[in-house]
Amino acid sequence: MASDTSLIAEQGVATLPDAAWAQARQRAEIIGPLAALDVVGHEAADAAAHALGLSRRQVYVLIRRARQGAGLVTDLARSRSGGGKGKGRLPESVERIIRELLQKRFLTKQKRSLAAFHREVAQACKAQKLRAPARNTVALRIAGLDPLKATRRREGQDASRSLQGVGGEPPAVTAPLEQVQIDHTVIDLI
Template sequence: MATDTPRIPEQGVATLPDEAWERARRRAEIISPLAQSETVGHEAADMAAQALGLSRRQVYVLIRRARQGSGLVTDLVPGQSGGGKGKGRLPEPVERVIHELLQKRFLTKQKRSLAAFHREVTQVCKAQKLRVPARNTVALRIASLDPRKVIRRREGQDAARDLQGVGGEPPAVTAPLEQVQIDHTVIDLIVVDDRDRQPIGRPYLTLAIDVFTRCVLGMVVTLEAPSAPIYCSQR
């Protein structure tokens, strides 16, 4: 499978235009914390979309790319689909078949599996003498759907409420240390091992920031993905 092929994170970075790199870095600052969450509600997605000048759907696509990537800024390079079989743009008739079957056959209470749904797509495409999309491609189309809509259509409104944000306006911050936010980003450097000088990866930088003064109260640098147990153990 393509997902089992080792990736070389550094490939293409040297020739990446400065503007594309800066946009990818900005995306990583905003998308990486969302990708670490189990669920991302519409409120958080809309805030990210406004900050990046994107649509809500594009934000969910970036979150999926970040989760499937290697934790690098280059995972979020604009205009980069990630390559591999089945990840490109399909002919419009094939896209239309997938879209229609998603609405009629996948987003139902029967909760068809990916394998069963792909078989149905294959049957319809063959009947219409269209190119049959790879299973990975169909999986990507499913992953790009609004998670709350998928849960609501397949499991019901009650199950979808767990993905819904609480809404409302956040309370105003009026004094230092009244509210502290923790944010994560990937540092723009590659750590290598001290013996063979082989790339290990890009470290994560986590900052604790006072919302009122914007002062940095603390920081952690680690090669492990951000998580509460890691930071609590390093206090």
């Protein structure tokens, strides 16, 4: 080996915007001394929260990240959001694979099961050296399909008719009891 220095993997510093870098440096200046303490009181946390414009809970989260981190400014940099409920967290390349296979392999007359479709998605991801999504993730993408279009593609036009409305528009009702609907059950009436 030419040098004994070990390589450190880049952790997003090269792509960190200047504003985010400045914010991380400010956080490191304020949170660093607090992270060195064994116990951080509410007064110190409140002062740091006021200086950073955060809540006390967020300050304690930053202190924990600073203690568990490698001692770098980037430990306190704003991290990318995980997405939240109902939002996708998969990389775009995996989402693209799922979308393409949904169109080519799932929405066909040959009705593949969820397990078989998930295996195909996992194989396609493995072929491109990507991490395969969980089975529930694939099931959620299938559940997000339009039922009318999915039934039409998988079972045909006749099967999808039951999912369609009769058509037309009901007459506009502008006053109470302007339109009354009665059950049409056939009964014997004397």
